[in-house]
Each structure stands twice: as structure tokens, then as C-alpha cells.
Amino acid sequence: MSFSIAGKTAIVTGAANGVGLAIARHFIEQGANVICADMDEVKLAEEFGANPDMDVLPEGDGAEPSNVRIFAGDLRKKLTIANLLSATIDAFDRVDILVNASRQVASSDPLDPDDKMVETLLDQNLMTALKLSQAVARKMVAQAEGADDRPPSIGSIVNLTSIAAHRTRPNLMAFSIASAALEQLTRSMAVALAPERIRVNAVCFGSVMSASLRESILNDPEVRDVVIHGTPLGRIAEASEVAEAAHFLASDASQFMTGQVVTVDGGRTVIDAVDTVNH
Template sequence: MSLSISGKTAIVTGAAHGIGLAVARHFLDRGAQVMFADIDEDKLASELGDSAKSEGPARYFAGDLCQKLTVKNLLSATVDAFDRIDILVNTARGFAPCDPLDPSTAVLDDMLSKNMKSSLRISQMTAKRMIKQAEDEGREEGEIGSIVNVSSLASNITQPGLMAYSIACAAQDQSIRSLAVALAPHRIRVNGVSFGSVMSRSLQDALKENEDWREAICAGTPLGRIAPPSELAETVQYLASSGASFVTGQIIKIDGGRSLLDRVQVPAF
């Protein structure tokens, strides 16, 4: 079983911070060419340097990936830089609490846009590019691409104050399964990772406000700790590699066992 992604070209969204940055750097360290994509251009530039705009195996693209034109430009920039796209990893997300009795849909609309709609659109547009790429190369057999989308345990855990976020994560899970079936005939695999008790950017920010949550999270996680984003990156690599060539439509939980007995009454970041 080969887990190698060396020589592959990957787009990683949400790559300026937290999990996305860890995944993008992990892929780069293992020989992939990586387009780091995020709305935070200053952070991308500080992480990669200005030269990454035009040279090297690590490039960056800044823009609002909730916009269709921005996604189109991202794909064009990746092909211009590396000639192809083999892997897409969507880690770009948004998090916000809500009042479950508030009839306004503003928070729900925002959570759906940032956590499901944007990754769905990017996945669809990237898949079309992968299909055309294979046709142009005359590749009639074998896998032509892999997509990995990030979700959260919030999709399965009922916390009323996170209703909008939870609904968006549940929608993300279903979009992963639906895309997997739709793209299987085109030889593109689609999988997901659902995380909890991982030091995402949102969890890091939350712990600054309430450090007591750290102890509660560790106590409610059978493995007894909060994992660094690098541990999630290893699983993403597996799903993106040929080692997972017969795996599609699966959402792997990376949570230290937390979903087995969730006693943590804090957000499932």
C-alpha cells in the first residue's frame, strides 16, 4: 500500500491557519506541489514569503472562496503554476454560535455558505477540471483525482447553541457522500474527515476566552488530550493517496474517541 503523494499537485483551502496550514505543509514536506488558498493574504505571505506567488513547489492564492469567480481563478492559477490538479483538500470553515429560537436565518445562511456550499462548489468545479484534464491526456483507466473535505463532530452532536453550525456540518457530510457516488464513474474519489478534540483555529481562539474548556475536553476524550493538527494531516494524506484507492464516500472521525461517549458540554470545534 502506497501512501505517497510525491509529485502530485494539491489545492488546500483554508491554508493560512490551523488545520489547513498543517495539511498544506504536511503535503509539501512529502513531495507534493501545493497551492495554499485562503482569504488571509497577509498570513499566507508571512508563512510562505512573497516569492511563493510566482515560484517553487509552494504557491499561494488569496481570495474569498465563497465566490464562484474566485474559485475559477484559483483553479486557473493552480494549473498555470503546476499544469494540473490531482488532489483537493477543503479545510476552509466558519464557526459561530446562534440562538436556536431566533427566527432569523442569517447565522444559518452564513454557516451553510462557509461550511458546505463553498466546499461543494469548489469540489464540483475542481472535479470538472480533473475530468477534462484526464480527457486531454487520454487517461481512460485509473484514478484521476481525490477530494477530501473537512467536517466536524458537531454534525452528530446536539448542542442547541450550535444549531446553525451543526446543520451546516451535517449538510457537509451528506454532500461528501453524494459527491462520492456522483463522481465514482469519473474515477474521482471523495472522502471526509470529521474532527473533534483537535486544535483547530476556532478551538484555539475559544480556549483564549475560556481555558477551563481544555480540561473538560481532555476529560471527555478517551485518549485524554487535544491533538495537534498534524495528526489530522496524516489521515488526510492517506485518503488522498493511492493507498485509499478503494475508499470513497467515507467520513473518518479523528477525535481521540470523543464521539464514543461525549461528555464535553463545550462546542465540537
């Protein structure tokens, strides 16, 4: 089976920052046609070289690759999802891969009845992924209708979740709930879409050396030691390592995998945190 995604069209949400940005860049380097979607239009333009007033990157003689487009909008809105899909089809005629990398991480107070963070993160991290996946899956099915060949897989959806789904930190209750729900969404949609030959998997990751983690380490150097001490491989992951896992799940190399949550955490979730105190 081929690991190549060259020539395939991918929508990557959350593409202006962090892991979403790393995935978008990696897919572009691998020759995929990539729609980079995010709410932050200015950051998208900075990262992918477009004028903030443009919704596509220039083609032709310039330095910008013709296999990249940017799309700015709030994907919590139904119309924005429709516009994103239309922009994708207008640019590249089809969609083969969706990476739901847009997510919000925030603290919450489990004892505060006025704390709305659970609703907020379920809306941002879960419902956006669900609605966009539904829209993209319908397009994938429509594309496959009438085709002469019948490949084992006609599309791949990759969700990004967190080891917070399996670990309990009270101040991250809302994020943990949303992450666990997204993993169950992955499994449920995998079964529902299997008859259509659309695969749905997830990448669950731990601490990644993002801009926010770098800032935390600068403010408190002990953060780095705590994370490394709790990680058997003894280091913090780079965002590119998560991107490579997403690449695998998007490619035909994983075409008999669906409903799976691939964990990229350096072994952090397979050890007993109490036991590490004595080592």
C-alpha cells in the first residue's frame, strides 16, 4: 500500500497554529492539495504567504505553491461549513481527506455552576468536527457515484484528540470531556461510514512542543521536567511527529484501519503516574 497523498485534496482545520499548522505544512510538502482553514485570517496569511484580503494563494510564476488555499471562517456556523466545502470544490474539484485539527484547550471549574466551558468546548471541539465530517462525507459519497472503479477506500477523516480523554485533571474537566466525546464520535462515525468506504480514525497526542508549551516552560522551567519525567521516551514531541501519524491515517497505507485512535504520547498513558514518583 502507498503512503503517498500526492494529488489528493485535504481540508485541514485549525491550520493557523500548532499541530494543525504542522499537518497542513506536512501535507503540502507531500504534494497534496490543501485547504488551510482557521478563524484567524491574518495568521493564515502570515503562515501561507497570502494577502489577508485574498481567499486563495496566487498561482503561476510566483513563489507560492498552486496546491494551497486558505479559508478563514467560524466553522461552528453551518453556512461557513458550506462555504468551506464550496471553496474546496471550486479550487480542486474534489475532497479526499479531512483533518479536524481545530480545537480549543481551556481550564474550567468543575464546582462553578456558572462555568460554561463544557458547553463551549463541546461546541468547538466536538460539534464542529461532527458537522464538518458529515458535510465532507456526503461529498465523498457523491464523488464516488458512477465511478468505473471501486477502491477499498474513497476518503479518510482524521480527528485530533488528546490524552486528556484518558487522564483526569479537574481543571481540564471540560477539555477532557470533549476529547473523550471526540474519540467516541470517531468510533461511531467509523461504523456508520464503513458501508460508504469512508474511514474515520483519530490521533490522540500528549505534550507537543507548541508555542503555548514553550511559553509555559519559559514561565516555569519545571514544567519541562515534569512532562519528561512522566514520559517513558524522555522527551517532548514535535508537532511534525503528530503530522506524520495523521499522514499515515490519511494515506492508503492504512486503508484497512477505521475507528482507531492512534496514540502519540511517548508512552505517557501506559505508565502508572504513582509508580514514577519512586524513579
